[in-house]
Amino acid sequence: MRLLAAAAAALLLLLLATAAAAAELPEFREAPAFRNGAGCAGAPTIHIAMTLDGTYLRGSLAGVLSVLRHAACPESIAFHFVASSASPPRRLARLRAALAAAFPTLPAAIHRFDARLVRGRISSSVRRALDQPLNYARIYLADILPRSVPRVLYLDSDLLVVDDVALLWATDLGPRFALAAPEYCNANFTSYFTDAFWRHPAYPAVFANRSRAPCYFNTGVMVIDLDRWRAGDYTAKLEYWMDVQKQEARIYELGSLPPFLLVFAGDVRAVQHRWNQHGLGGDNVAGQCRELHPGPVSLLHWSGKGKPWLRLDAGRPCPLDALWAPYDLLRRQGARDDLLAAVA
Template sequence: MMWIMRVSGFFSAALLLIVISPSLQSFPPTEAIRSSHFQGYLRFSPAVNHYHNQNRNNHNAAPAAFSFQQAPFFRNVADCESTSNHVCHPSFIHIAITLDEEYVRGSIAAVHSALQNALCPENIFFHFLASDTNLETLVRSAFPRLNFKVYHFDHNRVRKFISSSVRHALEQPLNYARNYLADMLEPCVRRVIYLDSDLVVVDDVSKLWHTSLGSRTVGAPEYCRANFTKYFTDKFWSNPNLASTFAYRKPCYFNTGVMVMDLGKWRRFGYTRRIENWMEIQKERRIYELGSLPPFLLVFAGHVAPIDHRWNQHGLGGDNVKGSCRDLHPGPVSLLHWSGSGKPWVRLDSNRPCPLDSLWAPYDLYNPSSLAAN
């Protein structure tokens, strides 16, 4: 009976792939949460676990135990503008994504998907925010011709602002790295797409890049039917001074795992410090229960440039119910996002995938066979 259910699940996913294929075929060749106790693919790879245990205190160790296949070089059209590898080149589309041992498999798949589906993949520059810059070698092995830079994110920069959360996973410092993009990236980078590590892009990312933000600093798909009040405590809403934050705004929930950010405006108006101010208030008064999302809502909700929902089909990770699976929201698909507790690589490795996980699998470059050989 179990094998029938699994076959049925994958058959459903195959049908879904046909349904969304127009966005996958637009061009020739188509809230991540980190935890120190993350039950990700490391759990299913003894070789990687051995590396992690042996090198926990050795920051100079190369990530030799991780192994990924080398992605092909994508050149989807012949007339793309030729670029240099200098970060300030004006033709670059800038994408920022975090990089750490626990989510590296997802990050590599996200990069792979963006390259494969871009009209001009050679025009994309990736900015990796990492606690361990030794992962740069791993990225280069998977993408030898990739335009990218790895930035060291110092946990101490944000640790003093982080308060306890309903889940320990939400307290991990790298969840807050997106707050510091304007400070970490070169001043010539005035716009960036921020992507979580648990998603794949199935459309040309240049369409998202060219989205107009108007006068706004941040653009993202908004979800105005969500109960916005639940993101803050009664202590927040019962305090007139705090609740008045949204008095002249029409705030809507938005997922910070996919955002287009105007870094020029961000720097000009000092939004990093504004977010830190709310985090300081949180430590004193406990005005929300979640981690890095509420400060973003406090600063930007009601002032977000709306982006089509096709660019964040989120929630595919399901909820905290073991084995739960989610369907796609109605409408077209340009980006699939496994936000939530379940990650596709975990479920695939444990032979308990959700039907939609088969849409993530083609972008997975993880190569456990080479680890077994060693």
């Protein structure tokens, strides 16, 4: 009897563990299938990189759906998902399964990012989410992605593309630029660095020989020439400033953004603002509601503290969160899968 009781207890523990593992991630519905149009013969392969983790998985899947929904040649898009090496194999398997359930035929690869590369270089910032190692993976795309990928479009996991992404992919980087992104030259550039930076006798000189005056740009949407990145050794240059921040002086407060500004600001191929209507998540502290910037919109970006899926779940959405909701693939109890017809 004791053996039977012990066996029953062991079985119960196993069932509980299995149930807990299954509950680690929510379930997602299968997205509609999107096919290439008649004019897609010979279309170039568009490589898109995004991070993949449990916290932002729901946003990532919505972002993928938005890209495919609005692309003229969706079958010509290859996705590269970057997952942290710190994720246990079971966790990674769950992420892979969730991706496959939502997009069974999606051309996608999952690449592991070695979080140890940045753990000793990350300093605390104004928001904990900005301090996660995966937030720094964009610095290492030239090492993570195969050499057969010469150019990549990096997209954050809290955005929607509402235009044909091929238009952004086709950005002309000219003869020398390694990176293209929308710039915001009306922003107070000095505010992205501390007084310790600006008072230092040498640090501000980093901006002296740029093509033009440095401007703020958001690193959630970037077109990157990976060959030029490697040739310019830009990963090492970004790491240098992270080491300065960690070991010498606190020169910034905003996670992975300031190193990009230190290395690239003033040497960025400017893209139309329509390709990053950012800040929809509010600031990094309160996450209050915000409106769109004036002008046309090709990409909506909920950068900042407030994420649309969290505000919708809490019953306190901002008006613009209603634009994100139709792309949400979360499977809800009793909901009908044909709700996706709105974006099919």
